[in-house]
Amino acid sequence: MIMTALVSRILDMPLGFDASSFNLGCTARKFFMPGNVGTHYLLGSKNNEHYLSSMLCDCSVCQKINISDIYEDTGKSGAIISLHNLYCTIEENRIINCLADDIKNLTLYAHTIARKDYNIVNNTLSILSDYSTHGLEYVYNKYTMLFIEKVDQKRFKNLSGIK
Numbered sequence: 193m194i195m196t197a198l199v200s201r202i203l204d205m206p207l208g209f210d211a212s213s214f215n216l217g218c219t220a221r222k223f224f225m226p227g228n229v230g231t232h233y234l235l236g237s238k239n240n241e242h243y244l245s246s247m248l249c250d251c252s253v254c255q256k257i258n259i260s261d262i263y264e265d266t267g268k269s270g271a272i273i274s275l276h277n278l279y280c281t282i283e284e285n286r287i288i289n290c291l292a293d294d295i296k297n298l299t300l301y302a303h304t305i306a307r308k309d310y311n312i313v314n315n316t317l318s319i320l321s322d323y324s325t326h327g328l329e330y331v332y333n334k335y336t337m338l339f340i341e342k343v344d345q346k347r348f349k350n351l352s353g354i355k
């Protein structure tokens with residue numbers, strides 16, 4: 193979401209991304225922690241394992257339910273978790289878009305809240321700058337290590353791996 197916001201600002205056009213992971217609430221009962229949608233918490237099962245004693249979140253979805261709604265057995269609980277996850281995804285994206293013009297604070301946010309490497313913002317900006325100045329082939333050659341398929345996990349470091 194951070195890279196999408198930066199590219200969207202620089203290109204001055206809206207960009208979308210696949211945010212379907214919110215549905216992990218229905219499929220796997222995974223609960224996104226507010227402010228960190230990259231981390232998914234397990235809530236326990238509907239039948240016997242209840243890990244939470246109260247709601248962890250105060251979003252507009254969670255404000256309208258109580259903890260027993262998360263563990264009910266009619267199928268509604270998965271939908272509730274997914275709606276919470278969707279809310280958290282939209283909220284985190286809103287925050288990132290607010291910070292997209294403020295590189296210092298976006299970098300701080302990326303590191304402290306989203307737990308991304310400090311370098312992700314600067315590396316993304318470097319790629320975009322190199323693309324504007326030197327073109328696609330230069331970017332591809334300079335950042336080839338980022339375009340390699342995920343065959344060798346040691347070499348694949350995403351944008352955090354640029355020096």
Ligand SMILES: [Zn+2]
Pocket residue numbers: 249250251252253254255276279
């Ligand atoms: Zn919530």
